[in-house]
Amino acid sequence: MKKDEMRDIELLIGKILRIGVLVSVTVMILGIILMLIQGQGGYATKTYPTTFVAIFQGVVQLKPYAVMMLGAFLLILTPVLRVIVSIYAFLKEKDYLYVTITTIVLIILAIAMIGGYFAGH
C-alpha cells in the first residue's frame, strides 16, 4: 500500500474519532442538563439502566440517567467504529492480511460485548 493511501485511512479515522467524541459529549451534556433540570436521575436510588431496552425506554422518556448512559455507550462505540472503518479501508486497499488482523480485533470486541451483557444479566 502506498504511503498516501495509508494517509487517507488515517485522516478518515481522525474524522470518525472527532465525530464520535463530539456526538457522545453532546449527548452526555444533554443528560447532565436534564438532570440539573429534573433534580434527579429518573430511577430509584442505586438503580441504573444497563440493558439496551431499559436505556432506549429511558431516553424516549427523557430520563437523565438513560441519556447519560447512552452518551457513555456512544463514547465506548467510537473506537469500535474506528476498527470497523479500518477493515473497510484495508479491504479497499486489497491488504487482506490486515483485513484479517483487524477483523480478529473486531471479533474480540464483539465477544467482550456479548460476554459482558450475559455476565451482567
Added chain:
Amino acid sequence: MITSNLLLMLITGLLAGILGSILGIGGGMIVTPILTIAMGLDIKYAIGASIIVVIATSSGATISFLRDDMLNLRVAMFLEIATTIGAVTGAALNGWIPKPVLYVLFSLLLLQSCYNMVKKLLNKPATAEQAVVQPDYLSQKLRLNSSYYDKALKQKVDYQVKNVPGGFLMMLAAGIASGLLGIGSGAFKVIAMDNIMRMPLKPSSATSNLMMGVTAAASATVYFFNGTILPNIAVPLALGVVFGATIGSRIMQHLHPKVIRIIFIPILLYLGLQMFLKGFGVNI
C-alpha cells in the same frame, strides 16, 4: 444533593484532566485514587468510571497525533489483538480478585509512575538517537516497518521493528492491567514498542495512545453491561476530563511544567501510599 454530587464529579474530572496533561500521565491514573481515597467511593465503581475517562482522552489525543503523521496503524492493529484479549481477561478477573489486592496493585503502579516522573525530572531528556535495528522475519511479514516525520529533526525518519513476539506478550500484560484497573496503561505499551520492539519513542507514544481507546473499549463494554459504570459518576467525570485535558494542554504552553511537576509528584506519592495502606485495611 444529587446535583451537587454531579458538580463535584465535573470539577474532579476537570482537575484530573488538567493535572494529567501537565504531569504527562493518563487521567485514569489520577481519577481512581481521588475517587477512592478522597471521596471514599468503592474501587469497583472508580475503575468503571476511569475506563470511560481513558476512552475520552485517547480519542481526543489521537486526533492531534493523526495530524502530525506519527501513528503506525499496522503496529496498532496487530498489537490490539493482544491488548483487547488482555483487557477482556482483566475485566473478567476484576469481579474475582479481592478488592484489597486491587488497591495494592493500583498503588504499586502509581508509585512506579511517580518514580518514572522523578527520574525524568532528574535526567536530562535523552537525545533521540535511533540505533540501527535489524528487522526480524515477523516484522517484515507483517509489514510493520514504517517512517514518521520528526518535527525536531525536521526530516522523515525511517525505522524498523524487531522482536514482535516479545512486544505482543508485553501488550497482553498491558491489556490485562488496563482491563483490571481501568487505566490506559500507556507506560506498558510504550515499553513494549520502544524498549522491546525498538520502535522510536515518538511513534511509540502516538501509537500507544491510539491503542488505548480500543483496549479500553474492550473492557468498557464488559463494565457497561454488568453495571459497573454508573452514569452519575462516570459521565460528569469523563466530561470534566475532556475539558480539563484541553485546558491543561493550553496551560502547559505558558507555564513552566517542571515547577508544577515538583509540586504534584508528592501528592501522587501520598495518594499511592494511601491506596497501598488501604489495601491492608489501614485508613489514615
